[in-house]
Amino acid sequence: MDVLRGLAVAGMVVVTSPGDWGKTYAPLLHAAWNGWTLADMVFPTFLFAVGVAMGLSFPRALTTPEDRKRFWFRVARRVFALIVLGLILAWLYVAAIGAGAWFPGKAGLENIRIPGVPQRIALCYLLAAVLIVFTGRTQSDGRRDVNPVAIGIAAVAILGLYWAAVTFIPVPGYGAGHLDELRSLPAYIDRQIFTPAHLWPLGSALWAGPVTYDPEGLLSTFPAMVNTLLGVLAGYVLRRFPQKAALYIAVAGAILFVAGLLLDPVFVINKRLWTSSFALLSSGVSAVALAGLLWLLRFPVAERALTPLKVLGANAILVFTLSIVLGMVYSFPFFGSGAHRTSIQNQANTFALGFISDPYVASLACAMVMLVLITAIVWPLYRRSIFLRL
Template sequence: MADPGKMEEGLAHEENMEKKGDKLVEQQQQLQEQQQPLVKQKTKRVATLDAFRGLTIVLMILVDDAGGSYARIDHSPWNGCTLADFVMPFFLFIVGVAIALALKKIPKIKDAIKKICLRTLKLLFWGVLLQGGYSHAPNDLVYGVDMKLIRWCGILQRIALVYFIVAVIETLTTKRRPTVLEPGYSSIFTAYRWQWLGGFVAFVIYMTTTYSLYVPDWSFVVSTDSETTQYTVKCGMRGHLGPACNAVGYVDREVWGINHLYMYPVWQRLKACTHSSPSSGQIREDAPSWCRAPFEPEGLLSSILAILSGTIGIHYGHVLIHFKGHSERLKQWVSMALGLLIVAIILHFTDAIPINKQLYSFSYVCFTAGAAGIVFSAFYILIDVWGWRTPFLFLEWIGMNAMLIYVLGAQGILPAFVNGWYYKSTNNTLVFWIQKHVFNNVWHSERLGTLLYVIFAEITFYGVLSGILHKFGIYWKL
């Protein structure tokens, strides 16, 4: 018969061995979990933001391709604001909102900075490639640019600058962010005071330079096949906000060189420059010399103030993060939007600071940011509050693939590809045939036909294309 004491010792020994085995298994599991790569969780997309981004892309295609037929929706020749003038600040507003959501949690600041720098470089590369003069899409089937005339600034370059500054400030101040806001309407502003400080610095730099920088006389050369003519613009002043002698243009001429600026500024549609105003037309013989000069609408000084557009956008993103109720969010958004609109209207109609896209004036920033806030709030009500998501799905799809549609549609790369397959003549392509026979001839109007072609052929096509790509999970992300 076995000794009961030894049996108890044996059982105790087995229990100890089992416990040690369990601990060993747990340690191995923990070690395996540590060694496994962290799987990046898919972030939930904000349908309102995607729809707003899609709308902005649609507006860009509309004004770029139909603006020549309808001058009232094309860029304002100087002071004032048209439909086309909302596109750029809407993009910057959206960039700000997206930064707040994307950088809500930053595990490693150094890695985040690297990603921001890489994305900025990608934007700069595509900006120079698409708008630097290398691409002549969609009508001219040629490519290449004289480096003496390359355009350094553009839409994506401005977005890159704003994105870099706003994202870096957001990243470096991550440890100063509050988890819970203090009571009060202004708590969201004080909690993110460093972001607003960055916007204020941009404002001070712009205003100080614009109104205090001395602009001397300047000259430029216009070359044709038959002759070369030099023109001189008389300035010698400070604080001028007209086309000829503003500090915005002077800074770009000094930094980039006059040959690297946009060669067809919209001020050529002013009455002083053409009898066809507000449409494009031949420059008058008695037009001032500056009518023939280049000017950069996405220049350096104006892009500095554009940082403020991104700052306002990131504020809307912060509100979305910290306020959970619909009414609380809308109260913050709408009140700020209305305040910005009121400031802009007062500045413009008192002639203190006219609304001007070419100069990217402070009143223009306020007016367009206020409009962006209203549109964003309207989308939020329709999609998130009322649940009307289906009617705006095509905008969401375009917004999810905004970069791809921008390149294919707004920059004319896809039409250029189609135009490359012509029959006998470069004007005899599928694109021209559809526009002429399906739209212009049917409606007996080139203007109306162009508008309908852009809406029902181009925009509809890109909406369907975006939907198909979304179905297969294909996106172009920088």
């Protein structure tokens, strides 16, 4: 589990920390709109990993009021902590905008982003917990366990209802069935509930013009929950069939991946709207990655080689937070003045180009240095068994 989470957060750091955005390998850039890239698999894999951990944590004793109170208190505390973390990071981003004047006129709490990555994790975790408990099966010893059939039905129902809503519910002024940044139902709902001022500052067509959507918006969080639910099923398989889990999960992952591709002509693969096809395809990728890691980790040499990922995954939330905060520092225009202001990112890329002639390799090298730096920060915590648990 730690290695899978570590793989996800390591990918996030590399994707978000290039030396030069204009000289970044295509797989490390998010798809402009429709389609998918390797970078688009990072967040879904983390959501999938959340589900796997939940699937492994059951069965649980929930027979007494005290048991249930203790369980739901932990769930509520985690959800609250993740939402607060997301809002704090959004506030820091707004403060950085004001100091750096990246988006003139957008610095202030009146422009703080309300949706976000931690917020989406919180909601996916909450729904998964509710479904596991209320659709679960009671074992002979009284403990509550995952009901895989109910979880599977819920996942299919969510994806089907999301497709139907986006396809058939008309957006005022635009009609139904649109899948673009402005006219899609998820974008419209986010504008109405949060208002454009509280959405992702880059949530516009081609990252320019008025903000119209948020990639972690409200309606699109529902299909994202499916990634977590499918992770729950993977965790259940790991627990029930430990000897053949890698094979079963790999086969299921391949089926999900193909299902996502087959659904693409009907409901196009799109991460920013988190279409049903994207949820299936990305869950398939995550499942195959998990199966591959299960197989690799049988070999001691592979286990040792993957220790850095284990270190990152053991403190995944801290790594995520560090990547955001250090990313702000990294891209902040500390140097120069006026139109000639430049950042550590620019300086690092220029330095790398002094040793590496290929600008794409130099840009990737900067991202790898950031990954090494964050790993070095959390490694002493790992050795002392200090983990940030929300």
